[in-house]
Amino acid sequence: MLTVAVIAAGCALVANGPATAHPAGTIQVRNHKPDVRVPFVSRHAGEAVLDLRAAAPGTDWATRGAESAVVSIFVDGRYAADLVVSGAQPLARQLALGRVAAGVHTLKLHFAADRSPVDRASVRIDRLRVTTYDKRDPEYQVLRFAPIMYGRNVPELGSRFQSATTDVPLLAWHEVTPAATPGHTVLTYSLIWSNEDGGTNTPALMARWGRTTDIEWTYAVELDEHGERVPGSDTYQAANHQTLHYTGAYEGDHPRLETCTSNNNMCDVVDDPMRFFLSTLPTLPAGQPREHLMDTNPWTYRIMAEEMTREGKIEIPSPYAVSTPEVSDQRNYLYAAVSKTTQGVNSGSSWVGVALGVKLTSGDTVHLSHHVDPAWSIQRDVPAATTVELPAGTTLDDIAAVSVHRIVVGTDTAAPVQVTALSRGFLLSESYLPGSSFLNWTGNVTLTPESPSAVVWTR
Structure with missing residues (x-):
């Protein structure tokens, strides 16, 4: 032994x-x-x-x-x-x-x-x-x-x-x-x-x-x-x-x-x-x-963020624009994961992805994980991680709702997408370590061309 x-x-x-x-x-x-x-x-x-x-x-x-x-x-x-x-x-x-x-x-x-x-x-x-x-x-x-x-x-x-x-x-x-x-x-x-x-x-x-x-x-x-x-x-x-x-x-x-x-x-x-x-x-x-x-080796997030800072890959202007795709301080993001299944073939030049949306307790803006590029939505049908950029200083208590969105790349194939779980909802601490998670939603929501979005978690 x-x-x-x-x-x-x-x-x-x-x-x-x-x-x-x-x-x-x-x-x-x-x-x-x-x-x-x-x-x-x-x-x-x-x-x-x-x-x-x-x-x-x-x-x-x-x-x-x-x-x-x-x-x-x-x-x-x-x-x-x-x-x-x-x-x-x-x-x-x-x-x-x-x-x-x-x-x-x-x-x-x-x-x-x-x-x-x-x-x-x-x-x-x-x-x-x-x-x-x-x-x-x-x-x-x-x-x-x-x-x-x-x-x-x-x-x-x-x-x-x-x-x-x-x-x-x-x-x-x-x-x-x-x-x-x-x-x-x-x-x-x-x-x-x-x-x-x-x-x-x-x-x-x-x-x-x-x-x-x-x-x-x-x-x-x-x-x-x-x-x-x-x-x-x-x-x-x-x-x-x-x-x-x-x-x-x-x-x-x-x-x-x-x-x-x-x-x-x-x-x-x-x-x-x-x-x-x-x-x-x-x-x-x-x-x-x-x-x-x-997540089980949280120090990796600190190394990740420090390398981005040293290599000049972090958006510097202050206040930064949440709506732009440039990466800001990585402590400004909600880190989450989604499980979903797309019906039919979902590859090639036309496919359907999923993005996460976050609405805060202040205002009606829905912050989307894919920003402005449909190709940055989640294509793969395995438990998949993503992030949503939020205003600096956002806390978990500021998050009012989390939604899922069907995103079309190229020509709409009309493929339905079943979303069955959200998890790993955390922010990074001041020292770039994962904080406590608040997302643990399971269910079955189908996104279609007629119903492309749904709120799956509310405070």
């Missing part, structure tokens, strides 16, 4: 059974200081996962030239992963370390000055814990085939170490679905980046996707009834969102992929110096939008 090795500087403790928090002492990782070496013991061979908290006082993701400090992590001298740390607030992170044998191992923490924008920062790490999953653990296969992701070094987009300052990988997760062959399954891995420097523009990201992070599936593999990779079955999301068969190298059973486009698509040839091996243990609960992973 899994082995939990709770570790702290200068000692190694081993425990079996469920993982528990341990108040380990704080480790300081600094430039021009010896690397920190921490021993840990694994009683079984398997795939290892590292939990920790990290902070880097003196760094700020919102400030150009001070974005982060980077710690490179090694296991027994083997390069495992880079950890990009930003801000003085300790954040809980979970990384994969790859396969380890049973026995005593050494975790080395190295301040990577070559890729750290702030090379004089002190990275403070505590609550270190290594958990090893062996073949008897249900999580083992998920970790065994997880991709190792390398950073981006596209010349026209910046330095060799772009992932330390922009579009940094934040979170990863997996999904398990049945394959076409009975008894086989498909493992699909996805990743959240802090933004995308290409692809969908910022206002459309907020309207169509409900955030300015970038979320993409990266790698998928079919497993047979014995849990082994079906040869030739693995694919990855390549440039222009193509699905290609993976032909790159493996590290054990881990494919190696690299972020190689401005909108974070993958290549299966690796030449980037930065390595990200995020834990893929998280999964997406049924009925939740992909942004649920951000």
